[in-house]
Amino acid sequence: MELTTLLFYFFSLLTIGSAIFMVFSKNIVHAAFALMFTLLGVAALYVLLFADFIAATQILVYVGGILILILFGVMLTTKGFTDNLKTLTTNLRPVSVVMTLVAAGMIYVLLTTTWPVAEIAEPEGTITGLGTLLLKEYILPFQVTGVLLLVAIIGALLMATKVKHQQ
Amino acid sequence: MLSDFGSILLFMIAGVLFVAIALFVSKLVRPHRPNADKLSTYECGEEPIGDARIQFNNRFYIIGLMFLIFEVEILLLFPWAMVFQDLGWYAFSAMFVFVFLIFIGFIYELGKGHLKWDLPSPAVPEYVEGVGVVERDIRTEDDEFESDGGLTFK
Amino acid sequence: MEAPIVSSYIVMAGALAVLLNSAAVVVYVERRVAAFIQNRVGPNRVGPFGLFQPLADVIKLIFKEDVTPIYGNRTLHTLAPMFPVITALITVAVIPFGDGLFITNINVGVLFILAVTSLGVYGVTMAGWASNSKYSLLGGLRAAAQMLSYELPLGMAIASVVLFAASLSMVDIVNSQLYWWHVFVNPIGAIIFIIAAFAEANRTPFDLVEAEQELVGGFHTEYSSMKFGMFFLAEYMHVVIGSMLITTFFFGGYHLPFAGYYAHLLPEAGTWLKAMLDIAVFLGKTGFFVFLFIWVRWTIPRFKYTQLMSLGWSKLLPLSILNFAVIAFILMLIHG
Numbered sequence A: 001m002e003l004t005t006l007l008f009y010f011f012s013l014l015t016i017g018s019a020i021f022m023v024f025s026k027n028i029v030h031a032a033f034a035l036m037f038t039l040l041g042v043a044a045l046y047v048l049l050f051a052d053f054i055a056a057t058q059i060l061v062y063v064g065g066i067l068i069l070i071l072f073g074v075m076l077t078t079k080g081f082t083d084n085l086k087t088l089t090t091n092l093r094p095v096s097v098v099m100t101l102v103a104a105g106m107i108y109v110l111l112t113t114t115w116p117v118a119e120i121a122e123p124e125g126t127i128t129g130l131g132t133l134l135l136k137e138y139i140l141p142f143q144v145t146g147v148l149l150l151v152a153i154i155g156a157l158l159m160a161t162k163v164k165h166q167q
Numbered sequence B: 001m002l003s004d005f006g007s008i009l010l011f012m013i014a015g016v017l018f019v020a021i022a023l024f025v026s027k028l029v030r031p032h033r034p035n036a037d038k039l040s041t042y043e044c045g046e047e048p049i050g051d052a053r054i055q056f057n058n059r060f061y062i063i064g065l066m067f068l069i070f071e072v073e074i075l076l077l078f079p080w081a082m083v084f085q086d087l088g089w090y091a092f093s094a095m096f097v098f099v100f101l102i103f104i105g106f107i108y109e110l111g112k113g114h115l116k117w118d119l120p121s122p123a124v125p126e127y128v129e130g131v132g133v134v135e136r137d138i139r140t141e142d143d144e145f146e147s148d149g150g151l152t153f154k
Numbered sequence C: 001m002e003a004p005i006v007s008s009y010i011v012m013a014g015a016l017a018v019l020l021n022s023a024a025v026v027v028y029v030e031r032r033v034a035a036f037i038q039n040r041v042g043p044n045r046v047g048p049f050g051l052f053q054p055l056a057d058v059i060k061l062i063f064k065e066d067v068t069p070i071y072g073n074r075t076l077h078t079l080a081p082m083f084p085v086i087t088a089l090i091t092v093a094v095i096p097f098g099d100g101l102f103i104t105n106i107n108v109g110v111l112f113i114l115a116v117t118s119l120g121v122y123g124v125t126m127a128g129w130a131s132n133s134k135y136s137l138l139g140g141l142r143a144a145a146q147m148l149s150y151e152l153p154l155g156m157a158i159a160s161v162v163l164f165a166a167s168l169s170m171v172d173i174v175n176s177q178l179y180w181w182h183v184f185v186n187p188i189g190a191i192i193f194i195i196a197a198f199a200e201a202n203r204t205p206f207d208l209v210e211a212e213q214e215l216v217g218g219f220h221t222e223y224s225s226m227k228f229g230m231f232f233l234a235e236y237m238h239v240v241i242g243s244m245l246i247t248t249f250f251f252g253g254y255h256l257p258f259a260g261y262y263a264h265l266l267p268e269a270g271t272w273l274k275a276m277l278d279i280a281v282f283l284g285k286t287g288f289f290v291f292l293f294i295w296v297r298w299t300i301p302r303f304k305y306t307q308l309m310s311l312g313w314s315k316l317l318p319l320s321i322l323n324f325a326v327i328a329f330i331l332m333l334i335h336g
Helices: A003-024 A028-048 A052-077 A092-112 A126-136 A139-160 B002-029 B058-086 B088-111 C008-037 C053-063 C074-079 C082-094 C109-130 C134-165 C170-175 C187-200 C225-250 C259-265 C272-297 C305-335
Strands: B123-128 B132-137
Touching: A003 A028, A003 B002, A028 A052, A028 B002, A052 A126, A052 B058, A052 C109, A052 C134, A126 A139, A126 B058, A126 B088, A139 B058, A139 B088, B002 C008, B002 C053, B002 C082, B002 C225, B058 B088, B058 C109, B058 C134, B058 C305, B088 C305, C008 C053, C008 C082, C008 C225, C008 C272, C053 C225, C074 C109, C082 C109, C082 C225, C109 C134, C109 C170, C109 C225, C134 C170, C134 C187, C134 C225, C134 C305, C170 C225, C187 C225, C187 C305, C225 C272
Parallel strands: none
Antiparallel strands: B123 B132
């Protein structure tokens, strides 16, 4: 078995395992750190797909930004270290019927599709291609992203401040 | 490309191993004599009062949000910085529009005072004729935050 | 002379060893230079000229008892010191020490460094929270906010360098300084980067979050023994890494000033002589910046937290964006 395949299985296991741990964990801080390992595993999978810029972006934005915000929120608002999340399951029977049908459908699709299996040639310089594409074909989505970021700034600031009401 | 990242992975593993070995060696040789004083929290030599939670101030969260948005902007500037010389003035002005949009957000943030980290004005006691000593709060009128600079405990 | 064979494992082990030892050397150098600035002698008992002082410090730290607060979160308390050390160590993987002397040359070296810097925030946040102490928590939060705020001007200064190099690979950035160093064509970016590097390393004048007079040691109040040793080591490694990055981005890396103009006088690329020359030049420049870090620490008083944050957001960030825009415009006029 090649080293690349081995690494792929390792990082996939890391990602999925951390995600399962995060979903079923009763301690919210442990769940936040499991989320960090999930996101790091996804970044490693991007690297295995030769998408180095996206991997760096994933770490910078998700792990270095969004997860920090989640950690701030979690660490500073829990009422104690032994705060256990209440996880309860309801409607077990109808949900299990529906999920079995969905799983069966997905497994059927997985097994009967003809997946194109080909060796990806290592691309030369992903970032120059990305830059050129961004500014030539996808220039409108690029500007819309700018507007979206502006809306995000204004919205976040509006929601995060409490204005003192006149009495 | 993958072998390059493989080297980085090896380096990461070496770093983790170094730290783990250092901590393990330390654990073997150091003494372990806990007593109640040593295990309690340090509060300048006094007994700790209350538990360890502070009043969470909004400003830290706002800093995180702003950081995230500007980080995305900087990340989108990198591919452009690599190719802009070959693409002419149209692409250049497109990027300028993008940066200008984000800059508007920054000006809004600056203008609304979210980046104002100053301490609140103190209450100043002064002597008023016929009344006595009065504490006048000289906080400015347009301070819309309920909390202070996040620099005291509540 | 034949080309030197640099097997990557040897280079890796060498780089790790060099970085760890350089942290110990910087500890000693800091105490001696601080003593020199303050008109006293500094450590001179342990070994000749006190050179074994860092070794004595490490041995002392290993043998100290580890006092962990009982109500804190033990797992996080132990994990937290690992983050600063590991992030400092893996930054070395992309820095070129000489012609062909690097551990790896990935296409996104610059982004890798930024990503690793942003992971450093976790160390201080976890340490502050897991210690179950008001001082630690507040110190950790403030340190995290400070590091987040100064990553933005850092990123913009690096982006202004990428404008010249047209590549995100560190080796290309160094090679683009063969004729003119970036500090000559982009001085404002250099100044912004140096200030942001000071803030990221939590060094004076930005060391409010770990100053003893302010917060009893900030986020590392409740740390002792080797875990504190890890934070201590990580801080000095960040000083060394910061100096290496300043050298690589703005001061030509391993190139002599204006080396492209007299390249025929220098030894050929790929020979042992050139390798040694490169390493000597690189270490010399790095040493100068380490000295600058120490010099600034013992000369300038520290900022208040409010001054620090307003400097980062209101002054450095708009200045760095403006610098980037102006340089892009000028380059477009020249080449467009």
